[in-house]
Amino acid sequence: xxxxxxxxxxxxxxxxxxxxxxxxxxxxxxxxxxxxxxxxxxxxxxxxxxxxxxxxxxxxxxxxxxxxxxxxxxxxxxxxxxxxxxxxxxxxxxxxxxxxxxxxxxxxxxxxxxxxxxxxxxxxxxxxxxxxxxxxxxxxxxxxxxxxxxxxxxxxxxxxxxxxxxxxxxxxxxxxxxxxxxxxxxxxxxxxxxxxxxxxxxxxxxxxxxxxxxxxxxxxxxxxxxxxxxxxxxxxxxxxxxxxxxxxxxxxxxxxxxxxxxxxxxxxxxxxxxxxxxxxxxxxxxxxxxxxxxxxxxxxxxxxxxxxxxxxxxxxxxxxxxxxxxxxxxxxxxxxxxxxxxxxxxxxxxxxxxxxxxxxxxxxxxxxxxxxxxxxxxxxxxxxxxxxxxxxxxxxxxxxxxxxxxxxxxxxxxxxxxxxxxxxxxxxxxxxxxxxxxxxxxxxxxxxxxxxxxxxxxxxxxxxxxxxxxxxxxxxxxxxxxxxxxxxxxxxxxxxxxxxxxxxxxxxxxxxxxxxx
Amino acid sequence: xxxxxxxxxxxxxxxxxxxxxxxxxxxxxxxxxxxxxxxxxxxxxxxxxxxxxxxxxxxxxxxxxxxxxxxxxxxxxxxxxxxxxxxxxxxxxxxxxxxxxxxxxxxxxxxxxxxxxxxxxxxxxxxxxxxxxxxxxxxxxxxxxxxxxxxxxxxxxxxxxxxxxxxxxxxxxxxxxxxxxxxxxxxxxxxxxxxxxxxxxx
Numbered sequence: 082x083x084x085x086x087x088x089x090x091x092x093x094x095x096x097x098x099x100x101x102x103x104x105x106x107x108x109x110x111x112x113x114x115x116x117x118x119x120x121x122x123x124x125x126x127x128x129x130x131x132x133x134x135x136x137x138x139x140x141x142x143x144x145x146x147x148x149x150x151x152x153x154x155x156x157x158x159x160x161x162x163x164x165x166x167x168x169x170x171x172x173x174x175x176x177x178x179x180x181x182x183x184x185x186x187x188x189x190x191x192x193x194x195x196x197x198x199x200x201x202x203x204x205x206x207x208x209x210x211x212x213x214x215x216x217x218x219x220x221x222x223x224x225x226x227x228x229x230x231x232x233x234x235x236x237x238x239x240x241x242x243x244x245x246x247x248x249x250x251x252x253x254x255x256x257x258x259x260x261x262x263x264x265x266x267x268x269x270x271x272x273x274x275x276x277x278x279x280x281x282x283x284x285x286x287x288x289x290x291x292x293x294x295x296x297x298x299x300x301x302x303x304x305x306x307x308x309x310x311x312x313x314x315x316x317x318x319x320x321x322x323x324x325x326x327x328x329x330x331x332x333x334x335x336x337x338x339x340x341x342x343x344x345x346x347x348x349x350x351x352x353x354x355x356x357x358x359x360x361x362x363x364x365x366x367x368x369x370x371x372x373x374x375x376x377x378x379x380x381x382x383x384x385x386x387x388x389x390x391x392x393x394x395x396x397x398x399x400x401x402x403x404x405x406x407x408x409x410x411x412x413x414x415x416x417x418x419x420x421x422x423x424x425x426x427x428x429x430x431x432x433x434x435x436x437x438x439x440x441x442x443x444x445x446x447x448x449x450x451x452x453x454x455x456x457x458x459x460x461x462x463x464x465x466x467x468x469x470x471x472x473x474x475x476x477x478x479x480x481x482x483x484x485x486x487x488x489x490x491x492x493x494x495x496x497x498x499x500x501x502x503x504x505x506x507x508x509x510x511x512x513x514x515x516x517x518x519x520x521x522x523x524x525x526x527x528x529x530x531x532x533x534x535x536x537x538x539x540x541x542x543x544x545x546x547x548x549x550x551x552x553x554x555x556x557x558x559x560x561x562x563x564x565x566x567x568x569x570x571x572x573x574x575x576x577x578x579x580x581x582x583x584x585x586x587x588x589x590x591x592x593x594x595x596x597x598x
Numbered sequence: 599x600x601x602x603x604x605x606x607x608x609x610x611x612x613x614x615x616x617x618x619x620x621x622x623x624x625x626x627x628x629x630x631x632x633x634x635x636x637x638x639x640x641x642x643x644x645x646x647x648x649x650x651x652x653x654x655x656x657x658x659x660x661x662x663x664x665x666x667x668x669x670x671x672x673x674x675x676x677x678x679x680x681x682x683x684x685x686x687x688x689x690x691x692x693x694x695x696x697x698x699x700x701x702x703x704x705x706x707x708x709x710x711x712x713x714x715x716x717x718x719x720x721x722x723x724x725x726x727x728x729x730x731x732x733x734x735x736x737x738x739x740x741x742x743x744x745x746x747x748x749x750x751x752x753x754x755x756x757x758x759x760x761x762x763x764x765x766x767x768x769x770x771x772x773x774x775x776x777x778x779x780x781x782x783x784x785x786x787x788x789x790x791x792x793x794x795x796x797x798x799x800x
Contacts, residue, residue: 117676119678531612533625586623597627
């Protein structure tokens with residue numbers, strides 16, 4: 082429905098301008114808040130610039146329509162206003178990301194470190210993150226880069242308006258470097274080339290050791306760079322080859338199928354043809370979704386293991402061991418691989434890499450550590466998930482013929498891509514007794530400090546692994562005289578706090594050392 | 599009770615036994631911060647601001663309300679490294695030092711403001727004793743007694759630690775356990791030491 086008279090369109094435009102003013106006011110309010118990095122403020126300034134640009138076009142339209150009273154021109158400009166209004170609504174909806182990224186809503190110590198780790202691994206200092214809580218109990222990343230998304234939308238829509246905007250002009254006026262407020266002057270204030278939204282379960286804000294799952298989310302971004310879109314496109318034929326026999330098995334109209342196979346489509350009745358194509362496409366779509374989701378999830382888990390070592394398994398175990406851990410990938414489960422399968426593969430990677438049964442695990446911890454690993458082993462040695470997959474024709478083909486062999490190939494590419502950041506058994510266990518000794522004595526595990534001149538910084542993975550290992554090896558009783566042992570709650574709270582402090586200190590000292598050098 | 603000088607401070611930091619070691623972490627630029635008889639402490643990134651709200655007053659005798667009142671009276675903020683914070687004349691804020699400290703049982707310390715800041719009218723700390731066995735960051739009560747606003751930057755040296763030996767038995771057993779930033783005051787006083795005086799107050 083289009084507005085075709087000037088008066089109504091004027092009212093519509095005024096309402097749109099009021100929306101932009103509201104957006105601008107809220108941006109100003111959010112700019113006065115505190116954030117753990119410069120990224121949220123830079124993002125706000127980008128939104129502000131975009132809104133200002135859009136507003137100036139809306140005001141131009143308001144001026145132009147004064148020459149008309151009704152008819153085609155009014156409808157034409159109403160269409161243009163609608164496009165601009167949609168962009169404002171999108172910008173408004175993205176403020177929720179910044180609102181959530183405020184310092185007091187996130188485990189702020191880890192945000193700069195995670196952003197830097199991602200930049201280092203992908204060799205791109207222009208890659209930025211927003212880290213925010215979500216009400217759902219889930220970790221996630223939006224794999225779509227928001228800056229790129231904005232550029233595409235703005236250039237597509239704004240160049241189609243009547244004002245002769247060019248892509249270069251939009252690039253220059255909206256996306257040129259945006260600095261923060263005056264008190265931030267280093268390069269990290271740049272909004273960057275790309276921006277990704279990471280979400281964590283808000284209820285676990287302080288439960289910092291669970292945040293190792295972020296390794297999996299980082300894995301998605303690293304994997305997207307490795308796979309590109311072509312990866313799945315060029316292998317579609319392979320998928321088709323495997324799916325046809327499965328599809329045929331379910332198809333009852335043998336006669337039509339034979340004709341279809343013999344390329345004698347003209348002899349197939351139109352109704353049968355439509356049915357054949359529809360069922361085939363259904364099978365293919367289902368298989369493609371299982372394939373893409375399965376491969377991406379499992380390969381991202383592998384990256385999580387490489388970056389975070391055993392701590393990734395421990396987080397995944399507590400995160401994932403719930404009811405229905407054997408569910409096969411289907412629409413209802415959003416095509417996720419079963420939790421038990423993920424856990425088993427992660428467990429196997431760690432065994433291959435020598436983490437779980439290492440002789441270097443400190444003696445005093447070994448018994449509790451082994452018991453914990455044994456309970457995970459019991460979970461993954463039950464292969465009911467595999468049975469479920471093998472009983473499902475599509476899943477069985479997709480997993481056994483595509484996902485598992487491709488995962489093997491991908492592992493080699495992933496190893497090559499992030500080799501410098503891989504946590505090895507040697508790195509993890511070299512000084513773990515000293516790091517754990519610090520935790521045991523309630524000291525943040527930011528460094529191994531033997532003496533003033535004998536000093537080694539701990540990386541985030543090392544810190545999180547040490548805290549996890551100490552956590553699972555804690556020996557206190559959960560119940561004392563039938564009541565919850567308050568000491569355990571204090572211990573967990575303290576562990577969270579000193580782990581977060583350790584990560585913060587490690588980041589600050591790393592930056593300080595870079596400055597000195 | 600003896601004040602530790604530079605060589606002894608270094609020796610205690612280098613002590614191999616973690617329980618006897620004096621820990622100041624991260625010790626950024628040890629050569630700069632360990633002075634002849636003190637160690638410089640840097641300003642941390644967390645602050646508690648005091649705000650005027652609809653709280654009539656803080657009355658420690660109204661134990662049921664005090665915890666809620668304290669939270670509405672104070673606000674915790676965190677400034678980024680490379681950020682800054684302006685403290686206005688007459689303003690009181692709670693801050694903390696950046697480092698995490700761990701004192702063995704035979705050492706204690708006093709936190710002393712740095713004269714550079716003192717001369718601008720900035721008072722850094724009032725409750726300045728650190729007991730043997732204390733672990734954590736120290737809450738600094740920072741007041742600008744000068745005439746002009748002062749800009750503070752996290753990480754700058756703000757105070758100094760004068761370390762003493764301590765003899766006999768007794769370690770820290772206070773209500774602030776392992777703080778990792780400035781602490782709200784704990785005004786819920788239930789011990790006899792307080793209750794006698796409060797219970798009959800009119």
